[in-house]
Structure formats: C-alpha cells, structure tokens
Amino acid sequence: MKILVTVSEVATVEDAFEIDGTTIADQYLGADLNEWDDYAVEEAVQLQEADLADEVVTVTIGPEDADQTIRQALAKGADRALRVWDDDLADVGLLDPGTKADLLAAVVDDEQPDLVLSGVQTGDDSFGATGVALADRVGYQWAAVVNHLEHEFADDTASVRRELEGGVEELTDVDLPAVLTIQTGINEPRYASLRGIRQAQRKPLEVQTLDDLGIEGVDSALALTEMYEPESETDVTVWEGGADDTAGDLASLLREKGVAQ
C-alpha cells in the first residue's frame, strides 16, 4: 500500500503582533509544520512500520522556504517528498480549498496512492475542506475528522472512528482508495531522531510546477479584503501587579462567589 500525506507549512503568529493591510506584519510571523499534519505523518509512518504500507510520500504546496518543514516530515520517517510551486501561485493571495484540491488532485493522479492522509485543517486559514474536496476530485472515498484508524485493511476497506461533537464517535468502514482527514490525538507524534534528521537531508524532494502537473493557471475563488483584531465580547477586568497581588484579587473574587467556603 502506498500512502500520500499532505503536509502544510503554516504561518504562526507571535503573541503581540501588528496587522499590515490584509496580512500580519512579517516580523511577527513564523512557520511550522501544521499540527494536524504532524499526526497524519505519524499515522502513515506507523502503518509503514507495521508493514502495512510500502511507501510514504508527502506532498506540500509551498515555496522553497517550506523545504525546512518538509524535511521535518522526512526526518520523522516519510520516504520522499513532493513540493508543488510555481511563480503563478505566489501571485495568488489566499488559496481557496478548491484550488488547493485541484493541485493535489494532479499529484494523486500521478502517484496513485491507496490512502491519502490529510490534517483535518491548517492552523492558519483553518478551512478544514481541502481533504474532502480532494477526494471528490479524484473519485476516492473519504472520511472527515478521523481519530482512530484500524491497522488492518480487510476487503479493501479502512475501519475508522470519526470524532463527532459531544464525546461521541462514529464507527465507519470506508472503501479504499480513500482520503482520511486526521484529527489531533489519533496517535503520539514522534520527535525526529538525530539519525532521522541526517537521513532526511538525503531523501528525495522533488519540485513540480503547474506545467509539470498539466495545470493551466490558477485563480483563487476567494479574495481576502480585510483583516482586523476581533472586538472583545466582554468588558474584561484585568488585574495588574505581581503574582501575589493578582492571586489576591482572584482569591477575593472567589470568596465573594462563595468558593471554598
């Protein structure tokens, strides 16, 4: 079985930041492996260690800077990586889920994986839609928000648990090939070992342009027009001072409310 894992590099924002037009000012931004994708990579690597997968390939949409994040996934055990990028993509502001799915669909057509694992959402734009949109485009089955995958694929199906709201899980069988969107907590993502980090430097990382994928131009359906800090819904009372002072203020409030009396 061949597994394709979608890996995103997400923008992280410092606690204190400023907005510049419709983006966060550059100096407050960092980059990291998307948290949900970390679990997806781990699940794929565990399937490979259990001899259920022969190959784990990652795919990322992103510029050259994303290579550091892709190497993280390789260091954790993925075999090789693909990165989709093109100057045309740099000119598109906010990539909508449909456009991302179009790009990934071209990769799935080339790679023909049996299973695609994709994080439920990304931590920055949080659309939570790309994995299922991808499944539809390539004609795969799918399940969204999977927090358990049986490591056994009888009759070409995957048995999963979907995490519904309110502490309820749905037990579902999904025909393969399939796309599963992976929820945090499905496993315990490993830290890359030093050996893994060294090996990752030698693993193949291939860049594919729109031309390579046979895609003529991209255009996002979504235009980002404003960005601002949300207004507070409450009039918050902020206690100032050292920890003893603020703890004292909170203790007074709690006593007023009859706590621990």
Added chain:
Amino acid sequence: MTDVLAIADHRRGKLRDVSYEIATAGRGLADDLGGDLHLVVISGTVDDFAAKLDRDGVDVVHTVSDGEEYNHDIYIQAIEQLTADIDPQYVLVPNSVNGLDYAPALAGRLERPIVTDTIGLESDGETLVATREMYGGKVETTVELEGPAVVTIRGAEWPKAEGTGDAEIRSFDVEIDDAALGSTVNGFEEVAGGDVDIADADVLVSVGRGIDEEENLEIIHDLADALDATVSSSRPIVDNGWLPKNRQVGQSGKVVTPDVYIAIGISGAVQHVAGMKGSETIVAINTDPNAPIMDIADYAIHDDLFDVVPALTEQFQ
C-alpha cells in the same frame, strides 16, 4: 437565482441546534437577495424534523426520507438533485463534523467555490462577503467571492430561529445511486463517560497547553483541591493522554456552564470556547494578552501561570 438552501443537521433522532441557527443565517441572506429560504432535512424521521424546522422566516422545508443516519453520499446526491431543482444562489451547510464531511465534496459536484467556518454573511446578489477568523481566532477577516457558492456557518454565531412559521413542507424524491455509497456507518460510541461529570461542577479549574509538561499538572490539582473544585482541560491535554476524555471541555468534549470557570494556560480556540462560554464567571490566566480567551473572559491575569497558580493555592491553605 435569489433563493437560499440551508441543510439541517441531526444525529441519532435529534435535530442539532445549528439547524435552527442556519435558518436564521439563511433568512438573512435570502433577505439580502430578495428570495426564499429553503431548508432540507435528509434521512431519519424527516416528517417530525420538518415540523420542528417550520419556524419564522422559513419558506419551504424539503424532506428526503432515504437513509436513517448520516451518510455523505446520500446527502450529496440529495442536495445535488435538489439544487438542480430550485437553483439556489447559496447552499448553506453547518460547519459541524458532518458538515465538513460533505460540504467540500458537494461544492465540487456543484462546481461551486466553498468558504467554510463563516461567522458573518452579507450579499448584494452577486458578491458574497463572508467574515471568518484566521490564526486560531487572533484575527478576523472578510473574504469575498463571486456568484453561486457553498458556505458553511459556525455554530452558536447566529441566534436560533424561533416561533412557528407557515412553511410549505415538500417531500422531495431523489434517486440514490447505491453503487456510489462508499462508506458504511456501523454504530456510535460514547467516549466521555466515567466517574466524573465536569458538567455538574460549580467551579472548574481548567488547564491548557500552557502547562507544558505532564508533571506540572500537580499545581493544577493542588489548586483544585484547595478550592474544592473539579479539574477540566482543553483538548491538547487530553490528546497528550495527561487527563481522560471525560475532562475535556469543548466541541468534541463536554459543554459546561459552571458558576466559575478558571482557564489556566488556555488560548481559547473556538472549539474550546464553544464548550464553556456559557459559564457565569470566566477568569483567564494567560501570558498572552491577545489570546482569544481574553475576548470572552470577565477577569484576566496576564501573567505566568507558574507564578499565579501556586500563589492562589496558598491563599486558600
């Protein structure tokens, strides 16, 4: 194309609250367009659901009786056929776990763009202006898209539609292609049971990612003991296996409404806030003054929990 089609959400015989909220969101958009609001409820006891969904502002409730519980292939086929019939400008879907399981594929079938997790919607008939958060709620954005679209709406952002309406209830016959059903639901399991029910607690001492290490939880337990309170947590603590699932507050855990909710090292992701914003008094202890939890807190301490929590415990010993 001036109509709006909104999809109801139900599970195990019950309509979920978002089904009434989506009627309000849908009515607003239909008013913007000068058109009708259609709801559709698919699978299960649809006649009973339709009677409940007939609230103020709803013009038509369509029922599709195929299927018992949610199956994404039945939903998609039904909505695809209904969309061909009534030609709505916007198809509204709850941004629930099931909504996110079919809406993106539905958008693909309808060859429409999708925007998800919206918290505000306006349209002039052609351009849809949607408000949504980014970066875990640190900022809000507006995004625009042209023409017909599939849109998911966040729960608890719009009020529930109330009253009794005079909607027309129409049974809609769909042709389900059984060969296209590629998944089977075998059952459900409650996973948040156990000896403690955090929903019963009057005071919750709730801990999040800011605690850093499992052994640091000790200061949280000490505080809860001193306050005679119950310990709960946000998702990462349960994901890490540091507390059992029955302690998790939020969308996938429990909804709690204690007298006092003390959020310690919790940033306040929307999924967490959904589970505790009904608390009577919310206190947040967090180093980040811009954390989304501060937007719903009544009292806040912008300081290191490792300093504040032991100092607070001491006050009660």
